[in-house]
Amino acid sequence: xxxxxxxxSNINQSTSDEWIEAIAGAIDHINSGSxxxxxVNALGTLVxxxxxxxxxxxxxxxxFYVYDTFRTEKAKQGLSNYINSTYIxxxxxxxxxxxxxxxxxxxxxxxxxxxxSSDQYHSLKIRRMSGEELEYITECWPHxxxxxxxxxxxxxxxxxxxxxLRARSKGGFADTDIALLTAHLPLMEAVFRQxxxxxxxxxxxDDTVPPMDYLLNTVFxxxxxxxxxxxxxxxxxxxxxxxxxxxxxxxxxxxxxxRKNLYLKLGITTQTELFSLALNALALHA
Numbered sequence: 019x020x021x022x023x024x025x026x027s028n029i030n031q032s033t034s035d036e037w038i039e040a041i042a043g044a045i046d047h048i049n050s051g052s053x054x055x056x057x058v059n060a061l062g063t064l065v066x067x068x069x070x071x072x073x074x075x076x077x078x079x080x081x082f083y084v085y086d087t088f089r090t091e092k093a094k095q096g097l098s099n100y101i102n103s104t105y106i107x108x109x110x111x112x113x114x115x116x117x118x119x120x121x122x123x124x125x126x127x128x129x130x131x132x133x134x135s136s137d138q139y140h141s142l143k144i145r146r147m148s149g150e151e152l153e154y155i156t157e158c159w160p161h162x163x164x165x166x167x168x169x170x171x172x173x174x175x176x177x178x179x180x181x182x183l184r185a186r187s188k189g190g191f192a193d194t195d196i197a198l199l200t201a202h203l204p205l206m207e208a209v210f211r212q213x214x215x216x217x218x219x220x221x222x223x224d225d226t227v228p229p230m231d232y233l234l235n236t237v238f239x240x241x242x243x244x245x246x247x248x249x250x251x252x253x254x255x256x257x258x259x260x261x262x263x264x265x266x267x268x269x270x271x272x273x274x275x276x277r278k279n280l281y282l283k284l285g286i287t288t289q290t291e292l293f294s295l296a297l298n299a300l301a302l303h304a
Contacts, residue, residue, distance in 0.1 A: 036063040037202065044209050053213040054085035057206065058180065061168075064202060065195040067182040069160065071097055073105075074214060075114045075177045080256050081105050083293040084178070084214075088160070091287070096158030098290045104156040110167050114177040118169055120207055122199045124191070125165040125181075164190035168199060170210045174218075178210050238284075246280040249273060253289060254296055 040060035047053045058070045071086035081101050088094050105111050109128035110118075155161065163183040170178035184191055199206075238247055245266075252262045259277075263270045286292055 041205060041209065048209060048212050049216055051217075053209070057209055057213075058085065058087065061180070061182065061199070061206075064198050065182065065191065066188075067184045067191075068163070068188075069093070069183045070180060071183075072178065072180045073101065074172065074218075075105075075111055075179065077115070077175060081111075082218075083290050084217075085294070086290075092158045093160050094288055094290060096156050096160065098288050099158060100156045101290065101293075107154070110169070110179055110181075114169070114179075118177065120169055120171045120203065122166060122168050122196050122203065124196070125167060162186050166191050166196065166199075168203070168206060170207050172211055172214055176214075176218075178214060180206075180210070238280075241283045242280050246276050246283070249276040250280055250292065253277065253292060 037060060040056065040063050044053055044056035044060055047056050054072055058072070061067075061070070069087045069089070071088065072084040073081040074084060075081050083097075083101055086094070086097055088097055100108070109125055110123070113123075113128045160183060162185060164186050165181055165183050167182070168178075168180040170180070172178055182191075238250055242250060248266060249262060252265065257265070259270055259273050263273045266273070281287055281292070284292070284295060286295060
């Protein structure tokens with residue numbers, strides 16, 4: 019049980035009022051795809067940060083994209099690189115695999131002494147970067163940022179992460195920031211957990227239609243061709259471009275063309291945005 023009164027001196031009345039109003043917005047939208055936007059906005063009433071992102075880790079797949087505030091295409095590509103490649107090196111993911119409890123953590127404090135191997139530099143989308151919190155940085159990931167993250171235990175042995183990034187030139191995150199977030203962790207957990215339970219669609223949307231079928235038959239059906247629908251489904255399952263080509267009996271070039279066309283029709287530009295579109299659609303209709 020957290021002793022919130024111990025941190026009461028860190029919370030002035032205006033901040034408390036702003037937090038209550040903002041978290042109420044997240045609760046109001048708990049069954050909506052915009053819930054995480056409201057939750058991140060609520061965190062902004064407690065601590066200052068430059069950007070944020072959220073994923074959910076599973077032991078059986080790549081991370082699920084949930085939300086981000088990255089503003090540039092380069093940064094969004096960095097997030098896509100992380101989700102599809104470099105997350106396996108992240109101390110947060112390693113800690114989750116080791117049974118990490120819910121809490122607020124500094125990313126560098128979880129970093130192990132194990133060095134990144136030369137093979138990993140060649141096989142994963144990372145670069146050596148002196149002066150970063152870790153000895154490497156994911157390609158296109160924002161540079162010179164300090165990161166803290168909120169870990170949230172979820173059903174089915176999954177873990178939610180809300181990562182907050184702040185430029186080190188601005189002083190990074192203080193211990194009081196960690197304490198303030200920790201004091202509000204129980205409500206954050208409750209909101210995120212309920213949102214994800216709906217969005218994850220543990221049960222089918224109408225008890226008869228599997229979530230993927232729902233997406234393909236309703237959200238995407240009127241906008242995409244049947245082949246584009248097939249490609250979208252396989253992308254959402256984490257299938258590589260070559261594996262999609264092999265499964266559908268088409269060339270990799272044709273797969274890339276279908277992906278380009280379906281992205282254009284859906285008004286998106288990256289795989290991360292496709293995941294977000296699908297997740298938000300499921301959350302809205304859960």
